[in-house]
Amino acid sequence: MSASDIAVTVEALSKRYLVGHQLGGRERYTALRDVIAREARGMARRAVDLVRGRQIVEGDEVEEFWALKDVSFEVKRGEIMGIIGRNGAGKSTLLKVLSRVTEPTEGRAVLRGRIASLLEVGTGFHPELTGRENIFLNGAVLGMTRAEVKRKFDEIVAFAEVERFLDTPVKRYSSGMYVRLAFAVAAHLEPEILVVDEVLAVGDAAFQKKCLGKMRDVASRDGRTVLFVSHSMAAIENMCDSALLLRQGRCVAHGATHTVVQEYLNAVSRITVSPLAERKDREGTGEFRIVGMALENADGSEATAFKCGAEGVLHLTIDNRAARPLRNVRVAVVIDDAAGRHVALMDTWLVGADIAELAVGRTSLRAVMPRVVLAPGRYFVTIWSAISETVVDWVKDAGAFDVEEGDYFGSGHLPPPGYGQFVLDHQFAVGEHNGNLLEWRKRKTSER
Amino acid sequence: MHELIIEPGSADRGYWRDLWRARELFQILAWRDVAVRYKQTVVGAAWALIRPFLTMVVFTAVFGHLAKLPTDGVAPYALMVYAGLLPWTFFSTAVTDAAGSLIGNANLVGKVYFPRLIVPAAAVIVALIDFLISFVVLIGLMAWYSFVPGWQILLLPAFIALAFMISFGIGVWLTALNVKYRDFRYVIPFIVQLGLYVSPVGFSSAIIPDEWRLLYSLNPLVGIIDGFRWCLLGGESVFYAPSVALSIMVTALFVWLGVRRFRRTEKTFADLI
Numbered sequence: 001m002s003a004s005d006i007a008v009t010v011e012a013l014s015k016r017y018l019v020g021h022q023l024g025g026r027e028r029y030t031a032l033r034d035v036i037a038r039e040a041r042g043m044a045r046r047a048v049d050l051v052r053g054r055q056i057v058e059g060d061e062v063e064e065f066w067a068l069k070d071v072s073f074e075v076k077r078g079e080i081m082g083i084i085g086r087n088g089a090g091k092s093t094l095l096k097v098l099s100r101v102t103e104p105t106e107g108r109a110v111l112r113g114r115i116a117s118l119l120e121v122g123t124g125f126h127p128e129l130t131g132r133e134n135i136f137l138n139g140a141v142l143g144m145t146r147a148e149v150k151r152k153f154d155e156i157v158a159f160a161e162v163e164r165f166l167d168t169p170v171k172r173y174s175s176g177m178y179v180r181l182a183f184a185v186a187a188h189l190e191p192e193i194l195v196v197d198e199v200l201a202v203g204d205a206a207f208q209k210k211c212l213g214k215m216r217d218v219a220s221r222d223g224r225t226v227l228f229v230s231h232s233m234a235a236i237e238n239m240c241d242s243a244l245l246l247r248q249g250r251c252v253a254h255g256a257t258h259t260v261v262q263e264y265l266n267a268v269s270r271i272t273v274s275p276l277a278e279r280k281d282r283e284g285t286g287e288f289r290i291v292g293m294a295l296e297n298a299d300g301s302e303a304t305a306f307k308c309g310a311e312g313v314l315h316l317t318i319d320n321r322a323a324r325p326l327r328n329v330r331v332a333v334v335i336d337d338a339a340g341r342h343v344a345l346m347d348t349w350l351v352g353a354d355i356a357e358l359a360v361g362r363t364s365l366r367a368v369m370p371r372v373v374l375a376p377g378r379y380f381v382t383i384w385s386a387i388s389e390t391v392v393d394w395v396k397d398a399g400a401f402d403v404e405e406g407d408y409f410g411s412g413h414l415p416p417p418g419y420g421q422f423v424l425d426h427q428f429a430v431g432e433h434n435g436n437l438l439e440w441r442k443r444k445t446s447e448r
Numbered sequence: 449m450h451e452l453i454i455e456p457g458s459a460d461r462g463y464w465r466d467l468w469r470a471r472e473l474f475q476i477l478a479w480r481d482v483a484v485r486y487k488q489t490v491v492g493a494a495w496a497l498i499r500p501f502l503t504m505v506v507f508t509a510v511f512g513h514l515a516k517l518p519t520d521g522v523a524p525y526a527l528m529v530y531a532g533l534l535p536w537t538f539f540s541t542a543v544t545d546a547a548g549s550l551i552g553n554a555n556l557v558g559k560v561y562f563p564r565l566i567v568p569a570a571a572v573i574v575a576l577i578d579f580l581i582s583f584v585v586l587i588g589l590m591a592w593y594s595f596v597p598g599w600q601i602l603l604l605p606a607f608i609a610l611a612f613m614i615s616f617g618i619g620v621w622l623t624a625l626n627v628k629y630r631d632f633r634y635v636i637p638f639i640v641q642l643g644l645y646v647s648p649v650g651f652s653s654a655i656i657p658d659e660w661r662l663l664y665s666l667n668p669l670v671g672i673i674d675g676f677r678w679c680l681l682g683g684e685s686v687f688y689a690p691s692v693a694l695s696i697m698v699t700a701l702f703v704w705l706g707v708r709r710f711r712r713t714e715k716t717f718a719d720l721i
Contacts, residue, residue, distance in 0.1 A: 017719065100454060100561035102718045108455035115452070123555045126480055128487045133480075140476040141560055192450075 006112065007193055007225035008075040008098070013107035015068040015093050015249075064278075069249045070107070075242075077112075077192075078223040080215065082230065082240035082257060084264050088281035090249040091229045092178060095195050098227070103142060113192020113225070116142050118183060127171035131162050133171050140183045152188045158185035159214075187214050193225045194218065212239055218250040231340035233261050265338055265378060272283045276398055277319075284391040287326060288358060290383045292317030293399045296366070304373045306401060308415065308423060309408030313400075314346075314367040316383065320360050329355040333367055334382040335374070336397075343379065343421055373402045373422050375415065459561075459715060465499065469561040474483040478570040481485050482577055496581040500537050504530045504585075520652045527693040530586055531680045532649045532673045535611045539618075539669060540640045542575035546619030547626045547636050550717060557717055564714050565707070568623040572616050579608075586680070598682040607675040610699060614668050617702030624667055624710040647717045651690070662690055668702070671695025 124141035139149035243260035245253040296313035306312035503616035546568035
């Protein structure tokens with residue numbers, strides 16, 4: 001393979017950020033004097049930073065954080081490469097470095113050809129301007145000349161299907177129209193390298209299909225290269241010739257799409273991928289934190305997976321780091337499937353079981369599913385918690401669990417795979433009933 | 449085949465070439481800001497006339513009639529105030545808008561690469577267009593007072609260019625600082641407010657005692673406002689050459705400082721915003 005067949009070469013690319021930490025979430029700052037002293041120290045440090053022209057970092061402690069570390073790979077011309085990884089794995093940082101938005105700290109990348117990014121919905125659009133004006137604006141933002149946009153104008157409008165609304169301000173557009181227009185402009189940019197960062201999540205299914213088709217087209221017919229980030233494993237497997245798996249800023253797998261996707265799914269199989277207590281990519285005020293998550297059987301013994309149809313318990317450990325008990329704590333567990341779609345929600349507020357008073361220190365919270373109705377497969381858990389609408393701790397993809405096949409109906413038969421994400425509780429009644437199906441059902445149940 | 453190498457410091461090398469390539473984006477950003485500036489307002493671009501006009505009325509009443517300050521030569525007080533307000537309004541609008549421009553375009557800066565310098569520069573262009581609109585009021589005032597400007601008006605473009613450069617220099621400098629240290633969000637309105645009174649907008653700089661005049665001229669707006677008055681109101685207004693010379697020097701210094709500061713922090717903007 002000659003060097004000219006390679007569109008992107010990335011060598012030991014690294015990107016470092018400085019992040020600040022508040023010292024001592026556990027320490028008590030009850031005295032106003034201490035708080036003032038701490039604030040004054042911080043202010044003095046920031047003033048020194050300002051004078052020296054350094055970056056201001058909030059918090060008491062500054063730590064280096066490598067969003068990307070020694071990432072190397074090559075992408076061939078005309079190849080569609082998927083970039084996968086969990087939230088915070090460095091996918092977006094990689095794209096940012098490649099599209100020159102931010103400079104790498106170390107390493108280098110060689111791009112052979114013009115690069116353009118398909119931007120998030122609305123970036124490079126001005127809501128007050130009309131569709132027509134925005135096509136020119138967005139084109140310029142993406143690096144097209146005015147003449148290029150003019151030449152492609154009709155094609156763009158036709159692709160986006162917005163002919164009738166060309167002279168309407170885009171703030172009146174539906175989100176679907178918005179995405180269509182944004183994609184249409186980018187798709188007609190004809191860069192040699194196109195970067196797509198999870199923009200297709202919005203927009204209707206038909207248009208998504210059209211976009212994916214267009215991307216395929218662009219890659220195979222014109223020999224353009226596409227770098228594609230998505231949480232949807234289905235889209236990645238459909239679209240990409242190869243895939244790159246990032247974990248904590250490092251490249252852990254690169255190669256054939258199917259292998260890498262499997263690797264990704266396997267890697268997050270055990271709940272203890274990265275201990276929950278050590279996760280730093282959290283949002284929220286942090287008065288308390290979810291520090292542990294484990295699976296349990298009905299009898300409290302530790303489980304490695306749930307069984308379809310059996311009782312399942314998700315055991316969360318909450319660490320109250322505030323100096324006082326906290327009231328009205330709401331905890332929600334969002335269950336996603338491997339493709340990133342929301343499947344189910346368990347929520348203390350929903351069932352009227354918010355924690356009235358959360359004691360200082362560690363508390364166990366068990367989410368009990370009397371009967372696991374999820375179809376066998378791997379599921380990912382996001383934990384969200386709040387006190388009166390203020391998010392306290394929010395960990396995306398906090399962990400994952402498996403649901404194994406189980407005899408849900410007690411019939412000795414296992415629900416076959418591939419028929420949906422849930423097992424539907426159901427019975428059958430044969431023949432006529434006496435007008436009261438409920439009665440009939442009760443009798444049948446007691447007979448069993 | 450166009451080959452691009454990305455490594456630490458690579459953005460620095462092709463900077464001026466990239467800047468030239470981004471000229472169309474610069475035009476379109478400036479056009480966008482002009483186009484949306486008065487959208488969803490009732491009187492639209494008339495705001496560019498109303499604001500300086502009302503300020504002129506108040507200043508004329510307060511400084512001219514109540515404080516009874518002398519005007520420049522024979523020019524009516526209102527005309528003298530307006531000739532000073534024009535560059536001042538341009539400067540203050542440009543600096544305020546430029547300083548907030550990068551933060552206002554944060555989504556763009558975080559997603560697309562282009563030389564960031566064009567964002568505050570576009571903001572200054574928008575202010576310049578406002579400035580040109582408010583010129584209409586001046587023409588109206590001159591007609592009202594039947595005041596005919598002399599040959600000096602031919603030199604006005606030079607002073608407009610100077611006003612543009614000082615707005616750009618200080619604007620870019622504050623933009624860079626504002627991205628990094630948001631304290632400037634509170635400092636800038638304050639500077640602009642004070643600046644109105646320390647610059648000879650509502651009064652003639654002729655009332656400054658001679659021994660202080662040179663020191664006073666360290667404020668670059670002094671030379672520019674004096675220059676505007678000299679061009680528009682004719683030779684009756686004194687032309688104080690040292691203040692114009694100082695103004696040019698201070699402007700050059702600020703442009704240099706501003707661009708240098710901006711260039712040094714530019715690489716990190718996307719991480720800070």
